[in-house]
Amino acid sequence: MNRRTLVGGAVALTAGLALAGCADSSADKASDKPELKVAGAFMPVPAMDDMASGFFTVTNKGAADKLTSVTSSIAEHVTLHSTKNNAMKEQKSFDVPENGELDFARGGNHVMFEALKHKPKQGDKVAVTLHFEKSDPVEIEVPVKAATYNPKSGKHASH
Structure with a gap:
């Protein structure tokens, strides 16, 4: 028993x-879904009338995703670029790692706004939409900063 x-x-x-x-x-x-947040976005005042660059960090606290495109009403075309060994190369997409970050910073990955409809001025905010493979689009307002602006965070300074 x-x-x-x-x-x-x-x-x-x-x-x-x-x-x-x-x-x-x-x-x-x-947790099998990406959990994305975008922070630190900025656009330096463009040096040219028809082209600008943009920077930001995508933080992911979930499953991996992929940034597939960026759109904005300020430009005819918005393209994704990487910079390696001082050479800029257009990319079709960027991986957003699981529980990691995708960093767009001076001297590295960045977004190019091409064929600007008007040249933004310091203090303006540019509406931008980030499109992902799995996640819903993320809309952000990108502040236009001085041409020499560089964030003080160690992360952006080290990339």
């Missing part, structure tokens, strides 16, 4: 753990 009670208890414990595992897997599903 004692052995039967032990076996019954073990079966009950195993079933309880299995059910708990099911409950946990549904909780894990929520």
